[in-house]
Amino acid sequence: MKRRQYLAAAAAGGAIGAGGVVGYITLSDQPPYPAPFDPETDQIERSGSGAATTESFEIANQGPTLLKIDSNNRGEGFQAVIKQTAGEYTEPVPDSPRSGPYEGLKIVDTPNEGSYEIEVIDTTNSWEATVYDLPAYERSDDITLQPPISRENGLDKVIGPIDFGSEEGLNLANQTQNETSANTTGRAQRGRRTRFSLQPSAEDESPPGEISYALSIYDNDGEFIDTPIYRGNSRTQQSLGGSNEESQTEPVVLPTANVGFIQVSSTIFWSLSVENKDLSEINTS
Known part of the structure; x- marks a missing residue:
């Protein structure tokens, strides 16, 4: 498995163009891109x-x-x-x-x-x-953005590069198929996982039928990995290849390592949270 494939490897198993969104949002919380970007x-x-x-x-x-x-x-x-x-x-x-x-x-x-x-x-x-x-960032580069990450923003945004941590910390060996359930032998599971949450902001006033958002994960060279969180009108669902009724809005927990990017595609104000957790925390919560 290539290094980049560890990113979300388990995922496979005035108005600003949106009704109800008022104001003009400045996307100003992205830190400067580190070297070797010039x-x-x-x-x-x-x-x-x-x-x-x-x-x-x-x-x-x-x-x-x-x-x-x-x-x-x-x-x-x-x-x-x-x-x-x-x-x-x-x-x-x-x-x-x-x-x-x-x-x-x-x-x-x-x-x-x-x-x-x-x-x-x-x-x-x-x-x-x-x-x-952008260059294809590696963990050896001077990347300061790491979980936990919180963002309040709106419309389309890219967060990254993000250093999600080492592959070794995932401890993928000897894990049960269902990582979020207790180990049947009674032995606690250990290993780092990343929890992603994307929800409408409390400030958003969009009618339910106009709400659309999606969280997508990309690796360090810009290759699309997955869209594990999404909700939307017909336009958004068509772009994601789904039906109008499909949605996955609950937080997701994924084995995520190395350097990657998060893209939020949205027509609303949104609230993003990204944090690393140990499997033992997840299994007992």
Whole structure:
């Protein structure tokens, strides 16, 4: 099993574009990206007004590519896409058109190194776009963000890089299939697990039918691992490949190690909690 596969390895077994959300949220609690990220070469900024396609830029690093969009859109259906300069590949941000102002940060899939551009569509006002071409971080890098992590925010956000801890601390050997039940021999199970919780914030006033959110986990090079928490309207469920009725909103506990990222995709104010726990705590709680 590759190192990155330990991330969530057990998971397989004004308005801001959302009804009921009032105010304009600034995504300001992300610490600076640590070295070897170099903002002089790895942070690309573009801006404009109305529908436009930016000057091209290069993606050169092996880690995730993040795209932040800040738009004063006053019309309907704002959306931007990052696409290869030569080719048909495109990745939208946000996932589907939003009305009103929008500020969001998302991991975008850039399958190949090379030249990309941003196309902004369906907007009537000014906008700014920032691309973060991140390295594939390792635990040996100077990563200060570790569980426990708490965030109160809204719309789309990426938290990371996060050092979830060592693989050895998971103690995956000799675990029972059901890790959350007591060991039948009476011997306490030991090993670190990470508890993820994502819920609507107490400040959110969205009607129940307009609430949609999802927590996704990515590894250190930006590869998607899983979406263990999700609730949404038809738009969100379609993007996750599920039906309108499907949801998983309870906190989840996963064996998570090494460096990764959390992406929250949402139309509401939300509250995120990430904390490491020992299996002995989980089994007796």
